[in-house]
Amino acid sequence: MKLLKIPFFRLSFTSAERKEVLDTVNSGWVTTGPKVERLEGEIRKLTGAKYAAAVSSGTAGLHLALASYNIGRGDEVITTPYTMSATVQAILYTGAKPVFVDIDPHSLNIDPTAVESKVSKKTRAIVTVDIAGCPADYDALRKPARKHNLRLIDDAAHSLGADFNGRPIGSIADATVFSFYSTKNITTGEGGMVVSDSKTLINRIRHLLLHGMTSSGYKRYQGGNWKYDVTDLGYKYNMSDLAGALGLGQLTRFDKLQNKRRRLAARYLKKLANLTDYIELPYCGGRSAHAWHLFIIKMHPRRWKIGRNRLIRELDRLGVGCGVHFIPVYRFSYFRKIMKYKPSDFRVCEDTFKRVISVPLYPDLTFHEVDYVCDAIRWLIYRHGR
Ligand SMILES: Cc1ncc(COP(=O)(O)O)c(C=O)c1O
Structure with missing residues (x-):
């Protein structure tokens, strides 16, 4: 590759x-x-x-x-x-x-x-x-x-x-x-x-x-x-x-920008559809229309020999910049100081945070680049999946 x-x-x-x-x-x-x-x-x-x-x-x-x-x-x-x-x-x-x-x-x-x-x-x-x-x-x-x-x-x-x-x-x-x-x-x-x-x-x-x-x-x-x-x-x-x-x-050019976001998201959804044993794809259900600001995938940890942070590093090695959206607010030191919350108070939020990766999604992205990101994920599943 x-x-x-x-x-x-x-x-x-x-x-x-x-x-x-x-x-x-x-x-x-x-x-x-x-x-x-x-x-x-x-x-x-x-x-x-x-x-x-x-x-x-x-x-x-x-x-x-x-x-x-x-x-x-x-x-x-x-x-x-x-x-x-x-x-x-x-x-x-x-x-x-x-x-x-x-x-x-x-x-x-x-x-x-x-x-x-x-x-x-x-x-x-x-x-x-x-x-x-x-x-x-x-x-x-x-x-x-x-x-x-x-x-x-x-x-x-x-x-x-x-x-x-x-x-x-x-x-x-x-x-x-x-x-x-x-x-x-x-x-x-x-x-x-x-x-x-x-x-x-x-x-x-x-x-x-x-x-x-x-x-x-x-x-x-x-x-x-x-x-x-x-x-x-x-x-x-x-x-x-x-x-x-x-x-x-x-x-x-908002219509054009949104249309491109939608098409890129559709490409990701299609190309990643057969990898759902390893990653969960973003929810876009109901009768609502998604604005596709971010494309967030979630790892299924039991199917991976590596954790989320390592997967981000491996994607970076393959040239794919990723992010984590979001670090739950109660985890930041300022909010820990002023609020009495514990991570265990938010079971779903904690579980989500530990598994999410945001992959690139912006109107300037090309379909070829989406294919590359999907191939990179597939390759890493081959190397580190179980
Ligand atoms: C969910 C959410 N709320 C609020 C903001 C704050 O927006 P701004 O940076 O324009 O102040 C952001 C910005 O990233 C955001 O992601």
């Missing part, structure tokens, strides 16, 4: 992005302004949400969504530990306490059947994560949310372009937060977007994302009233027009 070098992630831009960014540079207005406004409009169209507010990151968006619901000290927020630390950090920024619920072994999303038992008098919200781009079970999650009057906030960092039973992500939860970090399904370099059908919520977010000012720099620049007030302890969480322009460029 001729060795290839396939990084875990690779990104390239086209004239679509260059044109928008250059246009912004030439316009002389690079901070929050017309490009950000247009991007908000495009995301509204794409997701079917009524309102949208662009922010400097997905983390900022989560913080703002929680803060705008007045969630804070003394409150509890139910979420999954199987996520990037940002989900949990955003809850902690507000002063609220994150309460973890174990995950479903197939979707790797929060287990809706385990939510009810974690609801207390202090619970104010559920923050879901659509891991890898696979939507959480919103029908099942709505039940405890309605019953206990909890806000449903979707950390949709992975799931722009996905839908849950035919409804686009962004039109389901009370608030949905996208990330446009560089590896995400579209990028603005750094950035994010909060969408909701609640005008009150999005207006509150708009207010808090720029210092709690009653008027933005862009409005004042357009002339008229120079006066403004600062009415809240707001944040500096706005998106620049440079970032917005990059996002607009990306959106002009």
Whole structure:
């Protein structure tokens, strides 16, 4: 086998992005302004949400969504530990306490059947994560949310372009937060977007994302009233027009980007289908459409003579860059210090973490490279499987 070098992630831009960014540079207005406004409009169209507010990151968006619901000290927020630390950090920024619920072994999303038992008098919200781009079970999650009057906030960092039973992500939860970090399904370099059908919520977010000012720099620049007030302890969480322009460029080819992700995932699924004694393939069941942000496989440990970390090293030797999504949040030293959880509290999450490997999946990947990754896995099964 001729060795290839396939990084875990690779990104390239086209004239679509260059044109928008250059246009912004030439316009002389690079901070929050017309490009950000247009991007908000495009995301509204794409997701079917009524309102949208662009922010400097997905983390900022989560913080703002929680803060705008007045969630804070003394409150509890139910979420999954199987996520990037940002989900949990955003809850902690507000002063609220994150309460973890174990995950479903197939979707790797929060287990809706385990939510009810974690609801207390202090619970104010559920923050879901659509891991890898696979939507959480919103029908099942709505039940405890309605019953206990909890806000449903979707950390949709992975799931722009996905839908849950035919409804686009962004039109389901009370608030949905996208990330446009560089590896995400579209990028603005750094950035994010909060969408909701609640005008009150999005207006509150708009207010808090720029210092709690009653008027933005862009409005004042357009002339008229120079006066403004600062009415809240707001944040500096706005998106620049440079970032917005990059996002607009990306959106002009979003269908193409998503189509490529879907076709690459289908190729992996087909090529790995006869290896399921050794690896479990990602779940993409139900009537939902996966956004294919990540392609996560799970080893069946009893069928391997080597462990997960060694398999990642062997794949790396063959030129295939892999990742682990995710190290459960309660395992990090900071969270061990401030939370009382033990790994044994989350049986499914622990088992999953020890077995998962994310293989390369991004629009720049070629089908030939997918075939190579699958051949590398097959070769390693031949060498180290039992
Ligand atoms: C599940 C999840 N939530 C939140 C975030 C945070 O997004 P951002 O990097 O835009 O702040 C990420 C980023 O990787 C993520 O994967």
